[in-house]
Amino acid sequence: MVGHLDPQFLGIMDNIQKMLRRLFRTENRLTIAVSGTGSSGMESAFVNVVEPGDEVLVCVNGVFGNRMSDIVERIGGVLHRIDRPWGEVFELSDIEDALASHPEVKAVAIVHAETSTGALQPLEEIGKLCRSSGRLFLVDCVTSLGGERFEADEWNVDVAYSGTQKCLSCPPGLAPVTFSERAVKKLKGRESKVVSWYLDLSMIEKYWTDGERAYHHTAPISMNYALHEALCLVHEEGLEARWERHRRNSAALVAGLEALGFRLFAQEGHRLPMLNAVWIPEGVDDAGFRKALLDDYDIEIGGGLGEVAGKIWRIGLMGETSSRENIMTFLGALEALLQESGCLESPGAGLEAAAAEPG
């Protein structure tokens, strides 16, 4: 463990910034790891560029869009919220219509990969619309970053935030964020101070990006070591190869699940490869099944959150865990437990279908 102003640690911070820029696909100078988990990244996105009275359009189709709305209201932003059913994604026209109704909106916020539903939101057209109309575009890529294509600069994203424990396969505890020059201009031109001292990037950037290296708070040293190593592994594999691996493995899992009669939850054509959400089959006890999976097979899958609690399962294939071996182990356990509970007559179809997918 070295100090947070030790030259060695400052070098690690520099490397982290460079590797995060490659990961977000951005040239943004203000690209750092916020000292908290992914949710602190969400909060830092809003508190830094939304001032009291600023109108914000938030697109909600799951838990994390809901959370964005909550944050906007807490910090005094004027919330305009549009909703889609959970599991679906937004069309460009949804956003166009909302902006036509609320022309004073200064920022549009949306979730790229909705962890609560498994839906993958297309961003490119919305980004163009925001840029051409002079609005900031804020994106939650907590679950997608490093596992699915994300292009901060090409898609005109102004603020993006993520977490470390999803497709980066690093322990939870830091939130990678990136702010465009337009977002930084808004931050520097604020009339009011950022309501959160801890997340005020106008001060934190002096520690991360200035030669000054001004003390703000003590960085979580060992978490940054972990992120540094995780980013090295990500770039060693290569982003495109990593996205492709996540897609291939998801296809195999989905083939196996469908062969067992499972129905996917998220809208077809807009499904996440790293979080595969399925309807729980009728007659299966949600909590009991997941407990047996954990106790007997050491496998944890996510239950439903919010309005889909007890209705869906969320099966993660993120970062290092996205492997063919894990899929076969999981499908084998799933078949065995379904058979035990009398919900499956002859096992093997899931494993067979998954094995038939190109590896």
Next chain:
Amino acid sequence: MVGHLDPQFLGIMDNIQKMLRRLFRTENRLTIAVSGTGSSGMESAFVNVVEPGDEVLVCVNGVFGNRMSDIVERIGGVLHRIDRPWGEVFELSDIEDALASHPEVKAVAIVHAETSTGALQPLEEIGKLCRSSGRLFLVDCVTSLGGERFEADEWNVDVAYSGTQKCLSCPPGLAPVTFSERAVKKLKGRESKVVSWYLDLSMIEKYWTDGERAYHHTAPISMNYALHEALCLVHEEGLEARWERHRRNSAALVAGLEALGFRLFAQEGHRLPMLNAVWIPEGVDDAGFRKALLDDYDIEIGGGLGEVAGKIWRIGLMGETSSRENIMTFLGALEALLQESGCLESPGAGLEAAAAEPG
């Protein structure tokens, strides 16, 4: 790494809470580790119990009192600030006078161990005053907790926060906090939502302390492992023994420093054992000296912060680093570097004086 809702991890959280209560010397149910560094603990203290318009008295005698003031203003509190020269502590009468002038004050905030000056603030009488007058008492014990007596319940402290990387010898990344029933009552009776979603303890407590174990944000798993282990080590040594070790070692360091002609910075009788602040001798180049100490001897000492930058050094003896061996290594290096720079004629006096102190 297990999940943040894994039964094994929930057990670790329960143990952490029990060990933190013993550490803070409190029965407070709401005693947890906030998912950020010590500064997030400070922010969580204020955002949870101070509402917009609430009057708060903040006592400032260093960097961290300043930071408290900044936070109170950002969240819309009405700040009443009293100042003492850096290095000095507050008298009870200072607080009495301020409260007489501002009878509507709802909370009094003060720093127990001012890391920027090395001053140790007595708390017991101020705590009595706050309790008897129905005000909340908020205390920063980032640097003291685990290294110097701190008695949350006995001293009528309503909110206390700390960090992990000082006298707990854990990596930075979590902020132990404790909230009394009075503080929780204020939190639950708020008219406005807590401005920070990430630090809103009315939600976080449902994850930490309720049977419900409701998901709020993903806890930093490995950081909590580290804190669990650090707390085991603290209680294995015993709190009283730990405080005594810090005192004995500080006495040895101070004897060595005074024998070399150094003058202590903080007010006599109110000096921290884990952070020993001294005036930099005339003719010594601050930054160059500290760089040589780090490069040649792998020893890092703190420079001055804020108004004492370039004027003082802050020598930490915290947790595991508070050892006689470290003191002798440091004094040897200090003597050698002072001699090299022509500021010391005959070395040895510092080491000799330190060695003469009871170990």
